[in-house]
Amino acid sequence: MDVDQPVASCSVLTTSVVLQTLPKIDENNSMDNKHPKERVVELLDLLEGHVETLRKDAAQLEEDRDQLLATLDTVRHADLLNQLDENDVDDVSRYADRIMNRCQTVEVRVLTQRDQMQEEALSQINHLIDGLVMDLRNDHEAAKQRCISYVNACSSIMVDGVMDKKFESALLGCTLDDQKRVKKRLQGLLSYFGRLRVQMFD
The missing domain is CATH 1.20.58.890 (Methane Monooxygenase Hydroxylase; Chain G, domain 1)
Known part of the structure; x- marks a missing residue:
């Protein structure tokens, strides 16, 4: 089976850009001759696109966090540490632990139904x-x-x-x-x- 992902777009919208481009609801727009339901559905279509962009961005953040934690774990167990004296190992370990604890304060979750x-x-x-x-x-x-x-x-x-x-x-x-x-x-x-x-x- 194949679950290969499509190539992601290079222009990922940031949260601030998304907020700036959200559709504005003008219920008094007399120039729009579309049926009210059609106007609402168009707005919902636009919002759905922004929601999917938000989910993709959040999923990427979730993946980035996991990769950072995995890299930190690799550094903490690197063979290079065996070349350090005990005091230096303690210093490096405390430094790595501090970064890891800081990284773990970031919680990103994308729920799947x-x-x-x-x-x-x-x-x-x-x-x-x-x-x-x-x-x-x-x-x-x-x-x-x-x-x-x-x-x-x-x-x-x-x-x-x-x-x-x-x-x-x-x-x-x-x-x-x-x-x-x-x-x-x-x-x-x-x-x-x-x-x-x-x-x-x-």
Whole structure:
């Protein structure tokens, strides 16, 4: 299956621009010969477009925050720290913790409407990915191969290896928004595996 995302537009509207371009409701406009319902529907169409832009911007902020946290975690566990003396390690760790705590004060959530079956499918997906992350500590290579099989289940283009049919079946039960988020999350994990491998062989 393929849940590839379309290329995002380069001109992402900021919140301030959105507010400036919101349609104005003029109920006394005698120059507009359209039926009142048609005028209201046109306004709602414009507002719907702004809402979707807002959701996309918020989702991007949510992703940026997660990437920042993942990068901070990578820095905190970098092999480079082994070259520092104990006092320097403490200083760097406190600095990283302070940045991480600051980042965690930012909360961005984009809610997705789901029915019961979609909730259960997403729960199954999260359980599988959480298990993958836990297995990373025990067997790095096996966890990486499983991650690749999950990524292959999200796309029509095989990265390498095989596709996990159980994961694909659960993913098909998720909403389209959840499918896109899962694919991004797995791609981020795969990049993390790549960085770990570089550190291991430095």
